[in-house]
Amino acid sequence: QKEVEQNSGPLSVPEGAIASLNCTYSDRGSQSFFWYRQYSGKSPELIMFIYSNGDKEDGRFTAQLNKASQYVSLLIRDSQPSDSATYLCAVPAGGGADGLTFGKGTHLIIQP
Amino acid sequence: EPEVTQTPSHQVTQMGQEVILRCVPISNHLYFYWYRQILGQKVEFLVSFYNNEISEKSEIFDDQFSVERPDGSNFTLKIRSTKLEDSAMYFCASSERAHEQYFGPGTRLTVT
Numbered sequence: 001q002k003e004v005e006q007n008s009g010p011l012s013v014p015e016g017a018i019a020s021l022n023c024t025y026s027d028r029g030s031q032s033f034f035w036y037r038q039y040s041g042k043s044p045e046l047i048m049f050i051y052s053n054g055d056k057e058d059g060r061f062t063a064q065l066n067k068a069s070q071y072v073s074l075l076i077r078d079s080q081p082s083d084s085a086t087y088l089c090a091v092p093a094g095g096g097a098d099g100l101t102f103g104k105g106t107h108l109i110i111q112p
Numbered sequence: 113e114p115e116v117t118q119t120p121s122h123q124v125t126q127m128g129q130e131v132i133l134r135c136v137p138i139s140n141h142l143y144f145y146w147y148r149q150i151l152g153q154k155v156e157f158l159v160s161f162y163n164n165e166i167s168e169k170s171e172i173f174d175d176q177f178s179v180e181r182p183d184g185s186n187f188t189l190k191i192r193s194t195k196l197e198d199s200a201m202y203f204c205a206s207s208e209r210a211h212e213q214y215f216g217p218g219t220r221l222t223v224t
Contacts, residue, residue, distance in 0.1 A: 034213075036215075046213065049211075100147075
């Protein structure tokens with residue numbers, strides 16, 4: 001069974017700094033990786049996905065993938081208090097229409 | 113912007129009763145999913161649905177659960193005989209192609 005590991009935090013970052021969130025996964029065959037943001041009491045919101053080794057940037061967010069190390073990270077530049085949330089890393093359980101296996105999430109706190 | 117909708121937002125039921133949770137996926141999406149999240153725990157995959165049939169189901173999705181797409185817009189999750197441990201947030205998700213899944217706001221199920 002695929003496993004996704006994240007440090008639960010809380011990770012506290014001052015406003016304006018870079019927040020770095022990390023995730024490791026167990027299945028070397030995983031091909032796609034997803035980052036969701038979940039505010040307390042709300043549903044997961046897809047913010048980034050990455051399929052290839054290297055970096056992918058979207059606005060203030062950068063996803064980084066290193067398949068050799070089975071490691072995926074999310075960087076948030078110019079952190080804002082509104083970025084305070086739990087960030088969930090997810091990988092597909094298998095191919096096709098399989099569901100996602102989620103990590104427990106990292107609780108991020110941006111300090112004003 | 114199109115979004116997944118779910119009804120009701122909160123359902124209270126007695127142990128042993130049947131409940132039906134409803135979802136309207138994004139209109140051009142082809143893949144549909146149900147997840148649950150017990151309070152304080154990670155998001156867990158239940159079932160995926162494609163081309164009018166179940167694609168994959170997790171160990172959680174036992175005989176008391178069923179899914180249906182009764183018409184061209186709704187996607188439902190039925191729990192036949194609820195147990196206390198079924199109390200959770202239930203999220204519906206949909207995707208145009210496999211994996212990039214967009215979540216609805218969720219239904220909070222409370223079993224008493």
